[in-house]
Amino acid sequence: MSDTDGKTGWWSKQSTGSKAVMGIAGFCCLGIIILVIAGGLLAPDSNTTTSSSTNDSSASVTQETTPAPAPAETEAQYKASCKKISYKQLEKNPDKYTGQRVKFTGTIFQIQESGDFTSILLDVGGYDNISVLYDGTTNAVEDSEITVYGEILGSYTYESVAGYQITVPQMSAKYIVTN
Secondary structure (H helix, E strand, O other), X not given: OOHHHOHHHHHHHOOHHHHHHHHHHHHHHHHHHHHHHHHHHHOOOOOEEEEOOOOOOOOOXXXXXXXXXXXXXXXXXXXXXXXXXXXXXXXXXXXXXXOOEEEEEEEEEEEEXXXXXXXXXXXXXXXXXXEEEEOOOXXXXXXOXXXXXXXXXXXXXXXXXXXXXXXXXXXEEEEEEEX
C-alpha cells in the first residue's frame, strides 16, 4: 500500500490552489468560532438595556439599569404595622408569632443598659412579663410606663433571684415610647 493511498494521499493529490482555498476556509471557520465565543463572553447581562439617546435611529447607548431602592419605611408606618396580640395567646406559643410585628404597653419591671444595648423585662399586666431587647438606649427607668413596637423573637428563659427557671415571650423592639 503506497503513501498516496492513505490519509496523506488525498491531500497530496489536491492542487496548490485547492489547498489554499481549504486553508483559508478552515482559518475563517476558526475565526468565526473565536468571534462567537468572545461575543458571548462580552455580551451584556440581563440587567442591561439598549435605548436610543438621539433621534438618529442608528445611534444606540447601552446603560446598566439598577433597580430603585424601596422607599424607607417611616416610624409612623412601622408603628401602624404593629398589631396587638393577647398576652395569653403569645405566652401559649411564642414561636408561632416569631417575626410578627407587635405592640405592647406596660411597666418596666427590670431594665439594664450595656453600651448602646438595652434589656427590659416589661410587665404588661398581672405579672405577665415580656423580655424586650432594644438596640439603643432609652430615658425610661424601672417603674416607667412604656409602649414598645417590634418583632417577636420566640421564647426566652431566665433564672429568677430565687433560682427558678422562668420562660417568657421575647421581642426585639425597634421603637420605645415613654408614656
